[in-house]
Amino acid sequence: MKRVPFFCIAILLLFFGTGEILSAQARKQLGYDWQPSQVSATYQFTLDDYSFQSESGSVQRTRLNGGGLEYASRKLYPWEAVVSAQYSGGQPLGQHLLTLEGGAGYCRGYKRWVPFGRVLAGTARTSSNDDMYLYKGAKWGFAVGTSAGVDFKLTPHFGVRAFQLQNQYLPFGSQGSVYWSFSSGITYHFHS
Amino acid sequence: MKAKNSLCVALVVGMAVVLCPGITLGQKSKPYIQIVDSAVSAVHVASSSQIINVGQPVVIQANVDPTRQGGTTGTVTLTAIGSTAANTVASAPIPLTASGVVVWAPPLLNTDTYSVVAKYSGDSNFHPSESPVFTQYVADFAVGLPKTITIVKGAAVSQSLSLTSLNHFSGAVQLVCSGLPYKSSCNLTQNSLVLQAATTGAADPVTTAMTIKTAGETVTVVGSFLFFFGLGGLRRKRRLFFPLVVLGFLAFVVGLAGCAGGNRYMQNDGTPVGSYPITLVATSGGISHTSSITLNVVAK
Numbered sequence: 001m002k003r004v005p006f007f008c009i010a011i012l013l014l015f016f017g018t019g020e021i022l023s024a025q026a027r028k029q030l031g032y033d034w035q036p037s038q039v040s041a042t043y044q045f046t047l048d049d050y051s052f053q054s055e056s057g058s059v060q061r062t063r064l065n066g067g068g069l070e071y072a073s074r075k076l077y078p079w080e081a082v083v084s085a086q087y088s089g090g091q092p093l094g095q096h097l098l099t100l101e102g103g104a105g106y107c108r109g110y111k112r113w114v115p116f117g118r119v120l121a122g123t124a125r126t127s128s129n130d131d132m133y134l135y136k137g138a139k140w141g142f143a144v145g146t147s148a149g150v151d152f153k154l155t156p157h158f159g160v161r162a163f164q165l166q167n168q169y170l171p172f173g174s175q176g177s178v179y180w181s182f183s184s185g186i187t188y189h190f191h192s
Numbered sequence: 193m194k195a196k197n198s199l200c201v202a203l204v205v206g207m208a209v210v211l212c213p214g215i216t217l218g219q220k221s222k223p224y225i226q227i228v229d230s231a232v233s234a235v236h237v238a239s240s241s242q243i244i245n246v247g248q249p250v251v252i253q254a255n256v257d258p259t260r261q262g263g264t265t266g267t268v269t270l271t272a273i274g275s276t277a278a279n280t281v282a283s284a285p286i287p288l289t290a291s292g293v294v295v296w297a298p299p300l301l302n303t304d305t306y307s308v309v310a311k312y313s314g315d316s317n318f319h320p321s322e323s324p325v326f327t328q329y330v331a332d333f334a335v336g337l338p339k340t341i342t343i344v345k346g347a348a349v350s351q352s353l354s355l356t357s358l359n360h361f362s363g364a365v366q367l368v369c370s371g372l373p374y375k376s377s378c379n380l381t382q383n384s385l386v387l388q389a390a391t392t393g394a395a396d397p398v399t400t401a402m403t404i405k406t407a408g409e410t411v412t413v414v415g416s417f418l419f420f421f422g423l424g425g426l427r428r429k430r431r432l433f434f435p436l437v438v439l440g441f442l443a444f445v446v447g448l449a450g451c452a453g454g455n456r457y458m459q460n461d462g463t464p465v466g467s468y469p470i471t472l473v474a475t476s477g478g479i480s481h482t483s484s485i486t487l488n489v490v491a492k
Contacts, residue, residue: 049456055374
């Protein structure tokens with residue numbers, strides 16, 4: 001668990017590093033646009049660090065599909081206050097994963113593009129049809145999520161989330177679990 | 193010369209008349225009847241091996257005594273009488289060879305103790321006869337084991353298995369267990385048991401233990417993904433840190449594409465709950481006995 005904060009910092013550094021490299025070339029031409037608060041709905045594909053060995057000997061990796069809802073308040077732009085709810089399920093163990101998190105983010109708007117990075121924390125619940133992690137029932141635990149992505153504004157109110165890459169560290173299993181997710185979806189911007 | 197011969201003949205006849213007054217010259221004697229009765233015969237039976245294993249061929253030979261110069265004729269019928277009536281077999285009448293021998297290969301298909309008897313039909317020179325009983329053993333062994341074994345998933349159970357010599361069987365018997373469900377095993381304390389024929393009465397069984405193990409549900413840590421966490425040790429090596437973060441990011445993308453190999457957790461559900469037929473094969477030479485055990489794997 002001591003490494004988790006460091007990982008979050010790493011993600012942010014990646015985000016900022018990418019942003020700074022981009023901005024170094026375009027700093028003179030681009031100004032940082034103010035960005036409104038937004039809500040996003042995304043499809044999410046998740047890979048677990050968990051696999052199942054079947055009777056035939058083949059190893060099947062757990063893959064989850066689901067969705068997420070997220071609200072990002074940008075009253076302190078470029079800083080964000082973010083709350084997120086994600087749910088996904090998949091095979092081969094029939095896992096259902098729910099995460100409810102809140103945290104801080106940072107974003108910068110470059111014309112239509114808005115790269116962002118977030119660090120969230122909250123709770124997660126896992127359950128399965130096949131005693132995943134040897135849990136006989138549902139299990140709750142503390143979740144830490146770190147993500148980075150890019151939104152693209154189509155209109156003043158609507159946009160798309162081009163992609164969001166997310167790492168979640170969950171306390172499931174003897175050594176904790178790591179879930180990697182790719183998300184894409186739509187965004188709605190609140191203009192006061 | 194003629195006169196001398198005539199004188200001698202007359203002298204002999206005269207003496208015969210004087211010495212044997214019963215003789216009447218010029219008459220034939222009464223016929224003498226000599227009766228020659230058939231001789232007593234004897235038959236003896238022996239086999240190529242008094243103890244054979246079931247399925248093994250055997251040759252039974254009957255000898256008729258005495259033999260007559262010029263050939264003993266007649267037939268011999270052999271009968272192997274099992275202790276179970278259904279096992280009894282008999283030959284057709286078999287003509288004797290010139291040396292008074294008959295050979296028979298009876299189909300002794302079942303384990304039993306057979307009483308073999310030969311009956312000689314006799315001929316013009318010999319009376320019929322019957323041989324003493326010859327005991328022929330068709331040996332086998334019996335396997336004793338439970339019909340059903342119930343085991344809790346993830347547990348092991350040990351059961352006794354016995355082999356018993358039947359009809360003077362002796363030899364080594366190999367045991368093989370098969371047909372087990374996923375993630376389970378069958379181990380025999382001894383894969384080969386040696387059986388001895390009993391000197392008197394029934395043989396004592398020889399036992400060994402058969403242990404069946406099943407696997408429970410397990411989760412193991414089998415490897416490691418290239419996670420950003422692994423870069424924690426580089427916090428102080430700032431020059432390497434950022435490139436490695438980028439490298440980690442690339443690894444992440446590769447991992448999402450399904451190209452990453454390692455996994456951190458591996459779950460195996462162990463032996464599935466259910467009912468399975470297990471086969472135990474006991475083999476010795478040409479004898480093979482296949483027994484079936486029903487293995488019931490039940491949940492905890």
